[in-house]
Amino acid sequence: xxxxxxxxxxxxxxxxxxxxxxxxxxxxxxxxxxxxxxxxxxxxxxxxxxxxxxxxxxxxxxxxxxxxxxxxxxxxxxxxxxxxxxxxxxxxxxxxxxxxxxxxxxxxxxxxxxxxxxxxxxxxxxxxxxxxxxxxxxxxxxxxxxxxxxxxxxxxxxxxxxxxxxxxxxxxxxxxxxxxxxxxxxxx
Numbered sequence: 785x786x787x788x789x790x791x792x793x794x795x796x797x798x799x800x801x802x803x804x805x806x807x808x809x810x811x812x813x814x815x816x817x818x819x820x821x822x823x824x825x826x827x828x829x830x831x832x833x834x835x836x837x838x839x840x841x842x843x844x845x846x847x848x849x850x851x852x853x854x855x856x857x858x859x860x861x862x863x864x865x866x867x868x869x870x871x872x873x874x875x876x877x878x879x880x881x882x883x884x885x886x887x888x889x890x891x892x893x894x895x896x897x898x899x900x901x902x903x904x905x906x907x908x909x910x911x912x913x914x915x916x917x918x919x920x921x922x923x924x925x926x927x928x929x930x931x932x933x934x935x936x937x938x939x940x941x942x943x944x945x946x947x948x949x950x951x952x953x954x955x956x957x958x959x960x961x962x963x964x965x966x967x968x969x970x971x972x
Contacts, residue, residue, distance in 0.1 A: 798872035806880025812839035867955035874947020882940040
């Protein structure tokens with residue numbers, strides 16, 4: 785294949801599928817957060833693990849489904865094109881998921897974020913007791929004030945890298961490439 789695959793087609797398909805994947809991931813994550821906020825029992829912990837497993841398996845399945853659908857729809861797309869589509873889907877999905885998480889932390893339920901950072905501060909002060917001076921505590925408070933932004937960036941990077949690795953693995957097994965197709969066409 786001498787001509788590169790049209791970038792517009794890659795972005796159009798990746799935008800739709802990335803949005804769906806990002807919203808699904810965000811919904812599962814927010815459901816898990818809501819369940820862990822409630823004072824739970826062992827049953828609640830098991831339910832959170834089940835929802836996490838559904839989220840993990842659902843993301844794997846949906847990414848594979850989207851890449852297979854893309855490969856079937858555009859039969860001239862090779863392994864590299866399918867991998868590029870997967871990377872773009874991963875980027876857009878990671879952005880949607882991270883943005884939804886940031887929105888949840890800052891707008892929808894800032895009280896749970898404050899409770900979480902307060903709990904972390906309390907655990908830190910219990911671990912080190914009175915050995916912490918006021919400058920260290922002030923620096924720690926400033927760091928905790930940036931917790932939502934740090935969560936956004938780290939979730940974006942982690943989710944994108946996870947998606948890049950996944951799409952690279954899946955693309956090798958999805959796209960049907962015939963390495964001799966170009967050679968056979970020249971001889972005809």
